[in-house]
Amino acid sequence: MASMKDVFKSLCLGELVSGLTVTARALFAPKATVLYPEEKTPQSPRFRGMHALRRHPDGTERCVGCKLCEAACPAAAITIEIAPNERGERRTTRYEIDMNKCIFCGFCVEACPVDAIVETRFHEVCVESRAGLVWTKDRLLDNGARREEEIARDLERDMKYR
Amino acid sequence: MTNTVSIEIDGKKILAKEGATLIDAARDAGISIPHFCYHKKLSVAANCRMCLVEVEKMPKPVPACATRVADGMKVFLHSELVLGAQKAILEFLLINHPLDCPVCDQGGECRLQDLSMRYGGTRSRTREAKRVVSPKDIGPLVSMREMSRCIHCTRCVRFCREIAGLAELGVVGRGGDSEIAAFAGRSVDSELSGNLIDVCPVGALTSKPFRFRARAWELCRRPSISPHDSFGTNVALDVKDERVVRVLPRENEEINECWLSDRDRFSYEGLNSPDRLKKPLIRIDGALREVEWNSALDYAAHALKSLVEAHGADALASLASPSATLEEIHLLQKLTRALGSGNVDFRPRRRDFSTDGHRSGIPWLGMRIAEIAELDAALVVGSFPRKDNPLFALRLRQLAKKAGRVSMLSLADDDPRIDLAARVAVRPSELPAALEAILRAFARSHGEKEPGSRVLSDTTAPYAETDAIRAIAESFAGAKKSAIFLGAGAEHSPTAGRIHAIAGAFARASGARLGFIGDAANGVGGYVAGALPTGLNAYEMFAQPRKVYLLHGVEPELDCHNPAQSLFALRHADLVVAVTPFVGETTLEYADVVLPAAPFSETSGSFVNTEGRVQSFEGACRPLGESRPAWKIFCALGRLLGLPGFDYASSAAVRDEILVSTAFEGREGVGEIGRVGRVGWVEGLDNALDEAFAPREAHPAAAGALERVSDVPIHFSDAIVRRAAALRETKDAAAPEARMHPTTLEDLKISDGERVRIRQASGSSGAFGASGASGETTLTARSDTSLPEGCVRVAAAHPSTAALGDMFGTLTVERA
Ligand code: SF4
Ligand code: SF4
Ligand code: SF4
Ligand code: FES
Numbered sequence: 021m022a023s024m025k026d027v028f029k030s031l032c033l034g035e036l037v038s039g040l041t042v043t044a045r046a047l048f049a050p051k052a053t054v055l056y057p058e059e060k061t062p063q064s065p066r067f068r069g070m071h072a073l074r075r076h077p078d079g080t081e082r083c084v085g086c087k088l089c090e091a092a093c094p095a096a097a098i099t100i101e102i103a104p105n106e107r108g109e110r111r112t113t114r115y116e117i118d119m120n121k122c123i124f125c126g127f128c129v130e131a132c133p134v135d136a137i138v139e140t141r142f143h144e145v146c147v148e149s150r151a152g153l154v155w156t157k158d159r160l161l162d163n164g165a166r167r168e169e170e171i172a173r174d175l176e177r178d179m180k181y182r
Numbered sequence: 183m184t185n186t187v188s189i190e191i192d193g194k195k196i197l198a199k200e201g202a203t204l205i206d207a208a209r210d211a212g213i214s215i216p217h218f219c220y221h222k223k224l225s226v227a228a229n230c231r232m233c234l235v236e237v238e239k240m241p242k243p244v245p246a247c248a249t250r251v252a253d254g255m256k257v258f259l260h261s262e263l264v265l266g267a268q269k270a271i272l273e274f275l276l277i278n279h280p281l282d283c284p285v286c287d288q289g290g291e292c293r294l295q296d297l298s299m300r301y302g303g304t305r306s307r308t309r310e311a312k313r314v315v316s317p318k319d320i321g322p323l324v325s326m327r328e329m330s331r332c333i334h335c336t337r338c339v340r341f342c343r344e345i346a347g348l349a350e351l352g353v354v355g356r357g358g359d360s361e362i363a364a365f366a367g368r369s370v371d372s373e374l375s376g377n378l379i380d381v382c383p384v385g386a387l388t389s390k391p392f393r394f395r396a397r398a399w400e401l402c403r404r405p406s407i408s409p410h411d412s413f414g415t416n417v418a419l420d421v422k423d424e425r426v427v428r429v430l431p432r433e434n435e436e437i438n439e440c441w442l443s444d445r446d447r448f449s450y451e452g453l454n455s456p457d458r459l460k461k462p463l464i465r466i467d468g469a470l471r472e473v474e475w476n477s478a479l480d481y482a483a484h485a486l487k488s489l490v491e492a493h494g495a496d497a498l499a500s501l502a503s504p505s506a507t508l509e510e511i512h513l514l515q516k517l518t519r520a521l522g523s524g525n526v527d528f529r530p531r532r533r534d535f536s537t538d539g540h541r542s543g544i545p546w547l548g549m550r551i552a553e554i555a556e557l558d559a560a561l562v563v564g565s566f567p568r569k570d571n572p573l574f575a576l577r578l579r580q581l582a583k584k585a586g587r588v589s590m591l592s593l594a595d596d597d598p599r600i601d602l603a604a605r606v607a608v609r610p611s612e613l614p615a616a617l618e619a620i621l622r623a624f625a626r627s628h629g630e631k632e633p634g635s636r637v638l639s640d641t642t643a644p645y646a647e648t649d650a651i652r653a654i655a656e657s658f659a660g661a662k663k664s665a666i667f668l669g670a671g672a673e674h675s676p677t678a679g680r681i682h683a684i685a686g687a688f689a690r691a692s693g694a695r696l697g698f699i700g701d702a703a704n705g706v707g708g709y710v711a712g713a714l715p716t717g718l719n720a721y722e723m724f725a726q727p728r729k730v731y732l733l734h735g736v737e738p739e740l741d742c743h744n745p746a747q748s749l750f751a752l753r754h755a756d757l758v759v760a761v762t763p764f765v766g767e768t769t770l771e772y773a774d775v776v777l778p779a780a781p782f783s784e785t786s787g788s789f790v791n792t793e794g795r796v797q798s799f800e801g802a803c804r805p806l807g808e809s810r811p812a813w814k815i816f817c818a819l820g821r822l823l824g825l826p827g828f829d830y831a832s833s834a835a836v837r838d839e840i841l842v843s844t845a846f847e848g849r850e851g852v853g854e855i856g857r858v859g860r861v862g863w864v865e866g867l868d869n870a871l872d873e874a875f876a877p878r879e880a881h882p883a884a885a886g887a888l889e890r891v892s893d894v895p896i897h898f899s900d901a902i903v904r905r906a907a908a909l910r911e912t913k914d915a916a917a918p919e920a921r922m923h924p925t926t927l928e929d930l931k932i933s934d935g936e937r938v939r940i941r942q943a944s945g946s947s948g949a950f951g952a953s954g955a956s957g958e959t960t961l962t963a964r965s966d967t968s969l970p971e972g973c974v975r976v977a978a979a980h981p982s983t984a985a986l987g988d989m990f991g992t993l994t995v996e997r998a
Binding site: 084111133 | 283284285327393394396399400
């Protein structure tokens with residue numbers, strides 16, 4: 021009996037119809053994919069993308085060279101060298117993050133006592149060699165300069181949870 | 183034997199010495215009580231209150247550092263009362279302590295940080311502004327920039343007063359306004375000032391050269407031995423990226439306790455100086471060029487061989503630095519002797535070698551270092567103890583404190599920061615006579631006949647028996663344990679043999695022990711290594727210029743007794759092979775082959791200190807550039823020259839050969855000395871002279887001539903220290919001046935502060951012919967009442983005085 025029903029169903033293209041129903045529903049449902057790169061997915065203010073070093077509004081570096089981020093980094097991706105600057109303050113002479121090693125855990129950000137190293141929303145990196153993924157101090161400061169407003173806003177929004 | 187009492191700490195029964203403080207008793211039992219102001223080597227101040235503990239039947243918590251144990255005492259370290267007290271104390275301390283750990287060099291090794299983490303609260307309740315203390319400047323070594331961090335434990339104040347011997351720091355102001363400060367505008371000039379950094383429990387006193395260089399957790403701590411003085415101070419080298427970036431003391435009660443002299447602490451900067459040579463150099467067409475190792479070694483071996491063949495082995499002379507390792511000195515002398523020459527030495531600053539062949543053994547301290555403080559009386563002859571060996575001075579200070587009598591017979595009344603029983607300053611030529619006067623005064627007051635005329639018959643006039651002389655002799659009366667120490671000024675003197683003999687006679691007469699403070703890390707080791715000359719000694723090898731010189735670690739233009747004479751000989755030699763970590767400008771001038779050797783921090787080796795203790799160490803980091811350990815260089819040279827016995831697998835193999843099997847021949851055949859007894863101590867140490875010894879040399883000063891008094895400034899004593907940047911900025915490294923007694927200045931019609939031209943014959947007995955017969959230099963004249971009349975104090979070992987001659991010769995002074 022059951023087989024009769026199946027034969028009838030298949031003759032009437034029942035499977036096809038139910039399959040096409042799914043397709044038809046999907047055709048009119050709201051879409052989740054975006055047209056990257058013209059369109060982008062939303063990001064949390066805590067997004068952990070490429071790092072940046074920040075400056076004070078007066079242009080001096082925030083980082084005081086305490087090396088806590090270097091010590092906290094589980095991937096040993098950060099290399100810092102320090103020396104007193106011309107004003108006798110503790111400053112870095114070298115600050116490098118090897119993005120090949122970095123696992124974007126954000127520990128460095130959490131370790132920093134002065135909010136100098138941050139992770140930004142920027143994540144679209146394209147390089148031709150691995151060496152290009154070693155971000156020097158200049159590069160990090162530059163990233164910070166480009167996005168300072170965004171960084172400050174994101175930190176502000178996250179403040180109440182810290 | 184002190185009695186013991188039994189106490190209970192947190193329910194655990196322990197035995198403690200009667201009269202001990204709770205904190206000491208607990209520490210001996212392996213229990214630590216948190217503390218700030220307590221320091222085991224300093225007096226008790228009990229002002230930080232971190233060590234509060236609860237004791238049964240006492241109404242309030244008591245400070246463990248100031249409470250003595252009593253039998254049956256029950257102590258609680260973790261009761262609620264104690265925990266509450268600790269938390270409150272930390273909150274108090276942090277009221278005014280800045281929260282700047284991220285920029286503080288003490289971060290990561292800070293007692294306040296550690297104890298706050300362990301015992302403190304988690305939140306600050308302080309809303310008020312914190313106080314700010316103005317920064318101070320106390321010199322180039324210790325930073326006092328962040329004095330707001332000070333917690334007023336007064337450890338630094340007590341250290342200066344009790345250990346360094348002068349209260350250079352004090353507390354000014356009261357209560358919330360108290361500050362630690364030096365006397366207005368003064369710097370802290372103690373040669374032990376670096377210890378303030380260790381003593382300060384927080385980051386208020388920190389190291390200037392190390393400031394903002396690295397973090398404690400990035401450093402690799404490797405044990406080593408300091409090469410700068412005769413004690414063999416135990417140090418820890420902190421290494422980062424194959425560079426020594428900091429030096430700290432390693433505790434050793436028998437040698438340095440927990441202290442370190444500034445020279446040992448800050449000399450590491452010299453190790454990284456730009457003078458470090460990275461590749462071998464050989465002279466090609468008149469200029470030194472960098473070459474590969476094999477060409478340099480081939481060249482050196484070939485040149486050595488052909489010159490020795492052409493001019494005979496006697497044309498070769500070798501000189502090792504007394505701060506080189508035992509193994510290096512041994513291999514150098516082995517190489518020299520294998521080439522057929524006996525002209526080898528390791529005592530460049532010595533002038534009088536008359537005791538060679540007459541000693542019963544190796545000259546040494548005469549006792550263990552730790553025994554110094556246990557003496558009842560001591561006489562120090564010809565030394566500036568604070569500058570020659572700061573840790574020796576520290577032991578003397580301890581001795582003086584324990585009501586021991588310390589007196590000095592010196593060449594200038596420098597302040598030793600020791601409470602002296604008596605002191606006499608004499609001209610160098612008078613030193614033997616003055617010592618003899620002490621001996622006579624002692625003998626007379628003990629009803630003995632005038633002693634030892636054989637030794638003492640002297641051409642110089644007898645020294646008048648002054649009150650001070652009698653007081654020195656008196657200080658030895660009734661002393662059970664006493665000693666006479668001969669310092670650098672006595673060892674380098676042209677009458678060193680005579681001084682040695684008279685001091686020996688005095689030691690015999692008074693039952694005192696005789697000791698040599700020693701002037702270098704391997705002053706004893708050189709004898710053990712067998713580097714005594716069988717030909718020309720360190721002075722003669724330059725006085726009678728040789729064709730070929732083999733130098734190891736020395737810069738004769740600064741390190742020799744007569745720098746001008748040495749430089750002249752080197753400039754006119756056919757071949758100078760220098761095995762050294764550094765090339766100075768002068769080395770570049772005379773050297774034909776420079777082989778870059780690794781300094782002590784980059785090689786393994788051993789030092790035998792002045793008490794005869796053998797201390798071996800490993801390299802702390804990789805040799806810089808292409809430099810190599812010197813023992814390997816000498817082995818390679820030996821093999822290239824086809825000499826047997828240069829196949830060692832390690833420096834330890836060299837050491838074992840020296841210490842177990844060496845019987846070495848001194849000049850005129852000193853017997854078999856230098857065998858090691860127990861591991862760690864050399865045998866054959868003996869300061870006695872044999873019967874046949876009769877001092878020949880007299881001081882060269884003719885009556886009325888101006889005598890030169892010279893010392894080796896503490897921060898110029900060897901090639902490494904000379905290159906340490908921060909040490910060069912200290913007061914001790916100021917350019918030498920011509921210091922004279924005011925009367926002498928007046929006689930010369932020169933006024934204080936004027937520029938004067940100093941002339942000194944630089945060669946002995948015309949070995950130079952007309953050339954280089956006299957050297958001169960221009961210095962500033964200074965009036966200095968600490969000097970005896972008729973002397974001019976001109977420091978040695980400094981480039982500005984390198985043109986002069988003998989350290990203790992005569993000179994002329996005229997207005998420039
Ligand atoms: S995000 Fe994590 S892995 Fe990357 S640098 Fe920071 S600490 Fe290191
Ligand atoms: S980025 Fe922050 S944590 Fe890292 S060294 Fe600078 S101040 Fe310290
Ligand atoms: S400077 Fe350091 S050692 Fe001196 S009182 Fe302050 S905290 Fe104590
Ligand atoms: S350690 Fe006892 S009061 Fe400071």
